Amino acid sequence: MRPVLRILPRILVQSFSILAxxxxxxxxVNALRPDGLPLVQAAPSAxxxxxxxxxxxxKDAALLFVSGRAVFLDARSQYEFxxxxxxxxxxxxxxxxxxxxxxxxxxxTGKEAVIAYCDGELCQLSIALAExxxxxxxxxxxxxxxxxxxxxxxxxPVAKGPAGQTSQTSQTSQMSQMSPAGQxxxxxxxxxxxxxxxxxxxxxxxCAN
Amino acid sequence: xxxxxxxxxxxxxxxxxxxxxxxxxxxxLHPQAFAGIVKGYHVLPExxxxxxxxxxxWLELALGLCLVTGxxxxxxxxxxxxxxxxxxxxxxxxxxRGIDVDCGCFSSTPAAPGPxxxxxxxxxxFIGRDAVLLGLALVAARVRLGLAKExxx
Numbered sequence: 322m323r324p325v326l327r328i329l330p331r332i333l334v335q336s337f338s339i340l341a342x343x344x345x346x347x348x349x350v351n352a353l354r355p356d357g358l359p360l361v362q363a364a365p366s367a368x369x370x371x372x373x374x375x376x377x378x379x380k381d382a383a384l385l386f387v388s389g390r391a392v393f394l395d396a397r398s399q400y401e402f403x404x405x406x407x408x409x410x411x412x413x414x415x416x417x418x419x420x421x422x423x424x425x426x427x428x429x430t431g432k433e434a435v436i437a438y439c440d441g442e443l444c445q446l447s448i449a450l451a452e453x454x455x456x457x458x459x460x461x462x463x464x465x466x467x468x469x470x471x472x473x474x475x476x477x478p479v480a481k482g483p484a485g486q487t488s489q490t491s492q493t494s495q496m497s498q499m500s501p502a503g504q505x506x507x508x509x510x511x512x513x514x515x516x517x518x519x520x521x522x523x524x525x526x527x528c529a530n
Numbered sequence: 531x532x533x534x535x536x537x538x539x540x541x542x543x544x545x546x547x548x549x550x551x552x553x554x555x556x557x558x559l560h561p562q563a564f565a566g567i568v569k570g571y572h573v574l575p576e577x578x579x580x581x582x583x584x585x586x587x588w589l590e591l592a593l594g595l596c597l598v599t600g601x602x603x604x605x606x607x608x609x610x611x612x613x614x615x616x617x618x619x620x621x622x623x624x625x626x627r628g629i630d631v632d633c634g635c636f637s638s639t640p641a642a643p644g645p646x647x648x649x650x651x652x653x654x655x656f657i658g659r660d661a662v663l664l665g666l667a668l669v670a671a672r673v674r675l676g677l678a679k680e681x682x683x
Contacts, residue, residue: 328604328678335605339592347588348581351561358561358580 366390370434370463374455377463379471382436386477390433394425394454396446397439397469399483407438407468408478415449422457429454434461438468532680539677542670543597546610549663550594553636557587560638567634571624589613597670607674611667618660625653635660 351357366388368381385391386407393410395402402412411425429435435454439446447464454462465471473479557564565583568574574582593613596606617635624631633656 325675325679328675331678332604332608332675335602336609337605339596339602339605339609340589343589343592344585346592347585350588351584356562358565358584360581360584361577 366433368433370461374451374460374462375464377434377436377465379465379468379475382434382463382465382468383472383475383477385434385436391436392429392432392434393465393468394429394435394437394450395439395469396437396444396450401440403481403483405469405479405481407472408480410438410480412483413437413450415446415453418450418453422453426457429459432461434463435459436463436465436468438465438472440467440469442467532677535673535677539670539673542666542673543600543603543607546607546667546670547594547597549666550590550597550610554587554590554594556636556638557583557634558591561587563638564634567632567638570629570631570634571620572627572629573620573623604674604678607667607671611664611671614660614664614667618657618664621653621657621660625657631656 348360351360366385368384368390370377370381382391382393386393386409393407394413395406395410396414397406398414399412399417402410406412411428413421413425437447437450437454439450444467447466447468451462451464561584564587565580568583568586569576569579589609590613593606593610596602597610621631621633630653633652635656
């Protein structure tokens with residue numbers, strides 16, 4: 322037994338050296354190589370987002386909304402935002418971008434997706450907003466086309482009033498808001514099929530953007 | 531006797547090193563795929579999966595190199611046996627938990643879902659293969675420690 326005891330420290334020291342050396346090499350190389358793994362990683366979302374942005378579907382957007390992985394940006398006018406918006410969304414009309422973006426920027430970081438939406442199949446506001454965001458260095462920008470109408474059609478959570486008060490809205494009061502909001506969404510969806518008419522009516526003041 | 535022991539030690543070390551180096555290569559190249567396999571074992575918390583997936587192939591590489599060069603050889607032999615033994619136990623535990631894991635032993639690509647996927651045959655094959663490797667590692671460690679003990683006397 323004596324010789325075993327005599328070589329035991331050597332085995333331990335050598336084993337520890339190998340463990341330490343391989344760990345240093347492994348994490349060092351992992352940090353350097355371009356396809357290195359993030360060591361601390363949250364559970365990945367079931368939603369597979371394209372790397373370069375683009376459009377996002379209502380189902381993906383709703384799932385990211387539920388899991389809190391996305392922030393929604395309302396590209397419509399402030400007035401329309403106050404009449405009703407996706408719960409927790411931030412108001413950022415493209416024409417006010419320069420003034421409002423710096424204040425909102427901290428709230429866009431750390432999310433898997435920044436989702437811009439407006440209303441109507443042909444609405445260009447969300448696309449314009451997405452371009453401005455990309456130009457400002459936000460890469461994970463997605464457009465939820467016809468977002469407000471689709472959101473209401475699925476009776477997903479909405480809120481009313483200016484931003485900042487939305488967080489105080491309780492779930493039950495939102496439920497009661499949903500049906501009128503849904504009707505509004507449907508009607509505006511129909512209107513959106515005739516954007517020229519809308520412009521003439523002066524209802525869609527931001528459509529020219 | 532020491533000469534024959536020395537020859538056995540060299541052969542065993544080289545074979546074990548070959549197995550370890552071969553095992554590390556594919557995993558070193560594809561850490562993402564290997565992380566998926568590690569996760570598939572359902573033994574590590576989510577937080578540790580990536581770290582272990584990054585570290586294990588390098589540990590195998592280091593062990594293989596030590597066994598080839600003879601540097602820190604006793605430690606490497608004992609660690610190799612411990613590592614392979616751990617894998618073996620993990621495979622057996624997974625088998626009884628009913629988890630059909632991708633072995634991830636020598637390749638980071640999942641085993642081809644072919645006609646063999648009729649039963650638990652791949653798992654038993656993994657376990658049997660690992661048992662052979664464990665035997666090899668244990669004999670190598672035993673021989674190596676025997677030599678070291680003689681040197682220490």
